[in-house]
Amino acid sequence: MKDKIAKADDDVQKIISRKRRKGDEDRKVGSDIFDKRTLETLYKLANQNYLDILNGEISTGKEANVLKGIKGDEYYAVKIYRIATSDFKKMNFYVDGDPRFKIRLNNKHQLITAWVNKEYKNLERLYKAKVNVPKPITSLNNVLILEFIGDEEGNPAKTVKYQKPKDVDRFLDDLLKETYKFINDAKLVHGDLSVYNVMNFNEKPVIIDVSQSVTSDNPIANELLKRDIGNLYNDFRKLGSQMSKEEIETAIGVEDGKILSLKK
Ligand SMILES: Nc1ncnc2c1ncn2[C@@H]1O[C@H](COP(=O)(O)OP(=O)(O)OP(=O)(O)O)[C@@H](O)[C@H]1O
Ligand SMILES: [Mg+2]
Known part of the structure; x- marks a missing residue:
């Protein structure tokens, strides 16, 4: 099991460092934030052509890390919820009263997925109502990909x-x-x-x-x-x-x- 994780870690570092571009700051993404499931989710998103590489961390919050993703010539914000530090009580409180999420959430992974899905759905609804929010691109498990808010050189606002x-x-x-x-x-x-x-x-x-x-x-x-x-x-x-x-x-x-x- 440990070997598998180490192997996955190596692989994500390869994805991450494969195509560093000139001009991008060369910050490495600490792989310690990625558990095996998250790594698999990131591979899947890369395979589905949502991401080429992850390049640098924008923010480390209480429950989520926001990283800079690159696909082609475009930057994206990649918000990754950490399973280990998520506040499940809070998540349950907010997900419970929402008619859009009438499911029994008896495990943490399901709850996080519902939480990320909720953020995606909310953004979609806001974006459609022409509220100034980042355009949601996709979400999978604990990972959310968003329009990058920042300049063309990749500096986040x-x-x-x-x-x-x-x-x-x-x-x-x-x-x-x-x-x-x-x-x-x-x-x-x-x-x-x-x-x-x-x-x-x-x-x-x-x-x-x-x-x-x-x-x-x-x-x-x-x-x-x-x-x-x-x-x-x-x-x-x-x-x-x-x-x-x-x-x-x-x-x-x-x-x-x-x-x-x-x-x-
Ligand atoms: N679309 C984006 N483009 C550029 N930077 C972003 C974007 N979304 C978030 N950020 C940066 O990441 C930081 C954290 O994002 P956000 O507020 O969504 O998560 P969080 O506060 O860490 O979440 P939580 O508190 O639930 O863990 C923001 O303060 C901002 O600096
Ligand atoms: Mg915040």
């Missing part, structure tokens, strides 16, 4: 947390327009909206990290919405915005904590 908008009011205005579409057109509530999950891409907001987002008819939607509004308010106040909570609510089509388009 930063989140608002690390790249303060030049014009905070204008940026917030744009972000609230995206949030309006998120809630009223895609009919989803983000659930973890903050400067950590909004990218500043050439001074335009791109909303990311929607695995926990729920449909607006979900029993927990109102509670999540309230938290999102509170976070937006606090985060942008710190950045210098004068907007009140009520003004934020109005801009995103919410009144007294209730989504107006749902009342109709």
